[in-house]
Amino acid sequence: MSQNFRLNTGGLINRDKPIEFKFNGKKYIGYEGDTLASALLANGIHLIGRSFKYHRPRGFFGAGVDEPNAKMQVEINGCSEPNINATEIELVNGLSASSQNCWPSVNFDIGAINNFFNRFFPAGFYYKTFMWPKSFWYKVYEPFIRKAAGLGIASLEKDKERYEHKYEYCDLLVTGSGPAGLASAYAAAKNGAKVILAEDKPRYGGTLLTDDVTIDNLSGKDWSEKIISELIEMPNVIVKNRSQVFGYYDHNMMVMFERTGDHLEKKSKYTPRQRLWYIRAKEVLLSTGSIERPIVFGNNDTPGVFLSAAAKEYMKVYGVLIGKKPIIFTNNDSGYETAIEFKKNGVNPIVLDTREDQNSELINEAKDLNIKIKFSYAVIVAHGYKKVKSATIGKLNKEKIDFENTEQIDCDSICVSGFWTPTVHLASQSGNKLKFNDSIDAFVPDKSKQNEHSLGAANGTFTLQDTLKNSFNTGSEVSKNITKKDEKIQIPNTNERKYSAHDKFWCSPLPKGKHYKRFVDFQNDVAVSDIEVALREGYRSIEHVKRYTTLGMATDQGRTSNLNGLQLVANVEKKIVPQVGHTTFRPPFTPVTIGTIVGREIGKEYMPTRKTPMHHWHEKNNAVWVDAGAWKRPRYYKRGNENLFEASKREAKNVREHVGVCDVTTLGKIDIKGPDAAEFLNRVYTNAWLKLPVGKARYGVMLREDGIVMDDGTTTRISENHYHMTTTTAQAANVLSHLEYYLQIVWPELNVNVVSTTEQWAGAAIAGPKSRDLLAKLFSKIDVSNEALPFMGYVEGDLLGVKARIFRISFSGELAYEINVESDFGLFMWEKIIEIGEEFNIQPYGTEALSTLRIEMGHVAGPELDGRTIPYDVSLEGLVSKKKDFIGKRSLAKEAFNKADRQKIVGLVPLDRKSSIPEGSHLVENKNAKLPNPKLGHVSSSCWSVENNNPFSLAILKDGKNMIGKKLFAVSPLKNTSIEVEVMSSHYVDHEGKRVRS
Amino acid sequence: MLNIKCPYCGDRSQKEFAYGGDGTITRPKLNQEISDEEWDNFVYLRKSPRGKHIELWHHIAGCRQWFKVERDTTTHEIFRTFKPEEEF
Missing domain, CATH: 2.40.30.110 (Aminomethyltransferase beta-barrel domains)
Structure with a gap:
């Protein structure tokens, strides 16, 4: 079979470039510019999957994001991905697709037995059946349901593709490049606004590509090409195709998903597969267009049933016939456009119009072309299991609730048009409460909550002339307010056919005694009868009906089912649709890959890695790393076959007996300066700070207001009004924020400044009985005796030409010093300590030995200061001043703490x-x-x-x-x-x- | 994601800020005699209003200044942002 349904001419595909692809293991040929769907249809393939619940055969229904059925497992470049919409993925060489939700094959699916028992699978079947006994859920029911249901299979392999994130700011974001999008973007761009125009499809133009219209005597397609090429040339405009704006968040934060790689036959190593854009737009113009509504009838899910606009798009864009013997089933003039297009391509359609005899430009044109039209007719049921073979049609009675007569006619496809539903998803996500527009039987945006406007069909405007006029004007107005420029634009002349009024008919009645399945939601297999069951069982809120029946819940988010579902509820409840209301539209509008959301923040790029200046030395000396927040710290230095236990014991023992050196750069360091610094510390710490002399360090504990210990560390008075505070590694950021809060909000009268200097200083702790001997050799020019530099003393010294700060403080409980030098000299300091320390048997020690040393000494750290302990609990009550007040003191008087x-x-x-x-x-x-x-x-x-x-x-x-x-x-x-x-x-x-x- | 105007730096994305809670709470003065109940109110009790709320934010990945934001907790609309010393 080789493209039997491809027209000889026409379409926007590249017939010079055939593309080979596979579907369910068989090879097929399509053309460059095809989607997977159009290429399969060109080859006459309609049966492409099985439905979710009943495993009924399913075929294509739409031609873009409206498609509910064609979810496929697709393999490109060795990566397999489930739930790809075949109407959206572009054909590339080597693409291999397969059907989902069927076993052993799409042609013979054992699960289809569900279809014959479908009266046992009513709405809420799973809720009702699998409730009891409770213990059965995990062991029996859940595994069974998981096996039976579900769509494609997620790959277990690591995703090798590259995904990226991008941030962008603009004056106007325009979502959709149909007539409304092009006109508004153009007007705004002319006023000098920074504009982003996003188009979901590969081709720009939206309906201009398929509608028979002219703008300024150019065809819709030519006009759109002209505008786009002008926009692309403008430096203030970003034009993006293959880009779906799928989420509208607070303060005009828009999120867009760009397909950058999948359509490329060969892409460079650095070309991302997909890109996520975060766009902050001053104004958003929603030109998202509209989606055709189906009319519901019996077995309307049979392969070969299409939306009529989709059938037209397959002919005009892809040069593909979806059938050679079509029925057009319509309640409005749109169906005639499809019929005329069929006729032009040598196919004789029959039009069934639910309206009584009508006249309009389009209908007359169809009549002139000798297209067979039956007024007051509807399709009752489609026949054929894996493909439409015939249909029972009938003449509607006056009330349109029954048929006067019925007949069966042969056909190979049925194209339905139930009028148009504005795509209001983004508007609704922005907080816009929608209103019901009676004249089009659909919801349209009401008052904006954020800076957004809906234009064209998305706003319920279905004529080209009005769309262009409103869009040029809105684009102009909105941008003028931002750029203060006002370039007058001549609104172009248009030529389009006038429509007559549509009919509110949306569902074919069932003839007496017939129980045809009439589907409202294809993707979730929700039929008219399911919704009726839900209502009969007492579900009233549309949100509850949705959850009970799963109407409109799947990846297509009810794009084709929403309004018909509401109409049905309204009919049964004897209400009108606006009284029923609508369910909430939530992002994403179309499915987004997890890879895109994650972007580059994966594996070791998940967060930044902080390395001390001595990192490479540790690495060379077999450091085994441990994460301390974002920092990498040596946990121990491995010698030979040592394990953690042996190595840390050796390192700790060496400190107790000789001397060890530990990289303490990661400790938080905060520089505190100002005339009120002492007073500030006195309020922050639990102990007294006013009398600390210059050149001395003191250990301090700080509390939260609730009395719980927040952090501990030493602070040193460097000079009269200058202190150096250290914090634990983990709390460094929190302590700085805490200090800033009290200085800026609580006690702004204190004249103190704080700044983090963690990364400015490299720190090494030398600890052990030999540390003084080592220090003396490192700093030959200063007196390091116990008298000159006592415990908690501080001096500045010269480390072989490098300025250093020496603190006599100890975490290990041994005689110990901490030396700080500017970070650039950290490695120099470290190497000198190791080199000169050799004669004292120096060994570097990691965090594990450090822990051992402090635990033996009873020094507390993170595990004890766990956010639940007060000073008394960790035996620091001696540091709690009784005389002065400090942060958290009042809480310590609480009964429970005493x-x-x-x-x-x-x-x-x-x-x-x-x-x-x-x-x-x-x-x-x-x-x-x-x-x-x-x-x-x-x-x-x-x-x-x-x-x-x-x-x-x-x-x-x-x-x-x-x-x-x-x-x-x-x-x-x-x-x-x-x-x-x-x-x-x-x-x-x-x-x-x-x-x-x- | 909110767009917050730091009174010192201008418009920035929410990513740069940390939320700091109710901005109308005043810490009792140091050394002030205060009942258990009053102190507990200060430490623990916060209103969670629906609608307008004055709150503290910290420009943590920017100028590191704390400031106040008047925001609607349901719509996330920000009415104004101001320095702590400015009246509200």
Whole structure:
């Protein structure tokens, strides 16, 4: 079979370039410029899938976004993707498509048995059937339903394609390049506005490509080409095809999906497949056009039933006949355009018009062409299982609720036209409450909530002349307000046929005794009878009817089913459509790939990676990384076959015995300056700060207003009005915001400035009994003795020509110093420390050893300051001033915080001195107690104590103060452990803190 | 996504800002005698009005200034943005 349904001439396809593709394993030929749908139709393929619920044979129905049926599994460039609309994807060499929702094949689908039992599958079938017994849901029902239903199959492989995001700002975004879009974009562009014109299809022009009209004596197509080529040349205009604006968000944030790669036969490595545009537009002009409404009749889902405008588009754009013996079933003049087009191409259609005998320009033209027309006629039911073979038609009685006579006629296709529905999705998403327009039986936009206007058919204006006039004027007006320029534009002359009034007929009645399935929603298999069931069962709100029947819920978002569904509810309820109301339109208008939404923010590009200046040294020295926020920190430095446990033990032990060096660049650093800096710190921290001398550091704790510890760290007075604050790595950003809040909002009278200097300083901590000896060698010119630089002292020094800050502070509990140099010298400092430290057996240590050292010492960190602890809980109550006020102090007076058995930090050691206690274990008195076993506390941090060579943990324990010496169980259901532990002081090593002062 | 006019920098996308809660709350003065109830009201109790709301925003990825925004919580319409020292 080779393109038997392709016309010899005509269409906008490139007949010089045949394209080979596959459908369900068979090879076919189409042309460049085809969609997958038009190429299949050219080859006479109509049966392309099975319906969702009943597995009924389905064929093409539309020619673009209106298509509800033609969802396919499509493979391009080795990537397989489900649910691709065949009417939207362009044909490229090597494309391979297959039908979905059918097994074993589209021609013989076992699931079609559902169709014969369809009276057992009414609306709400799944809700009613699979409710009981409850335990069956996960094991029986859900797996069964998942297997039976569903559309295509998502690939399990990693997506190799490239997706990108783009941000753009413009004065006007125009969505759609039909007559309304072209005219408004052109007028705005002439006024100098920055315009983006977006067209969903590959070709610009919208209905101008298919309608027989002239504008300024040019055909619609030629005029659109002329305008587009002018727009493309203008520097203030971005013209985009293959770009669907699918979402309208707050403050005119529009989101657009551009198909950049799929239509290219060969694309470069860096060409994205798809691009997501975030467009902030001052004004949005919605020229989204309209979609033809179906008329509902029996078996109206049989392959071969089309929207009449789609049939016309296949002829005019693709040179394809959707049938050679068509019935045109219409309630308005649009159907005649399709009939005339058939006739021009040598096909004899029959027109069934539900209206009584009519006259109009179009009807007369059809009559002159000897097209057979039957007035007051309707299609009752289509016959044929996998393709329309004939139809029973009938003459409507006067009330149009029954038939006077019926007959069966042969046909191979039925083209329906039930008038036009404005595409109001974006307007509705913008917050525009729609209003019902009686004269077109459809909703149109009402008052704008945001800066948007709907134009042309999207606004219910169906004549070219009015559309152009309104669109030129609106484009002009709106842009004039922005650019203050007003270029007069001559509104072109148009020539178009006049329509006569349409008929409100939307659904063929059933002859007595007949139970034909009449579908309202093809994609979700919702028939007239399903909606009637829902109403009979008491569902009244249209939102409930929608959810119960799934009407209008699938990927096509009810584009063809919405209004007919509302009409049906209105009829049954004896209401009118505006009383029924409409369901909410939600983005996306058309499906968007997850890849596009994700863009480049995937894998290691998910967020920025922060590296310290010493990063590459760590890398070269076998650092094993751990993420600390966005930072990469060495967790340990691997030697030989060491594991985490062995390496961290070695590193920590080396600190206790000799000296170690740790990269502490990631600690938050905040520079605080101003005459009121001391007063500010005094309010921020719980302890006293007014008397801290210059050249001294102090440890401080800050609270939230609710009394919970927010962060801790040291702050050093560099000079009279200049302080250097350090925060934990995790809280750095929050602390800065916190300080800024109090300075700008709460106490603006304080003359203080704060700024983050985290990235300006590289930091190295040298810790261990030999650290002073090392420091003396690093800074030969300064006195580093205990007297000259005592614990919590600060000096500035010269590190082999580099200016450095030296803080005598310690997290490890050993004699220790932190050296800061400007970031550019970080690596230099580090290498010098390693080089000169060699004689003292220096080893770098990572965060795991760092944790071990601080846990043994009972120093608290993130796991203890977990957003639930007050100073008392972590034994920092000694730092809480009784004299002065500070942030959060008033909360500490609360009753719950002062109970006698308040939780408190303790140390734990396993009785067997061997078993490591999993972090997160719960502490209970009796491991065998009946559940729920009262929880006394939890294990916050665990390590292997290198000092005592056995496991040691910190825990937050109820009444911890009085629990020292008690024996409890640490149970972890996650790790399935239950370890008997002894409660002791949280300071396991160096109780008096002698080492840091030595 | 909102478009917020920072009173210091001009129009910027919401992405650059962090929300900072009710902008009409005043912190009790330091060393002020205050009942448990009053203090709890300040720390915990916030209204969640439907409609106009004065709130704090922080231009966290910009000038790092805190400022106030008068916004409709249902429509997201922003009526005005202003510096904290300006009257509301």
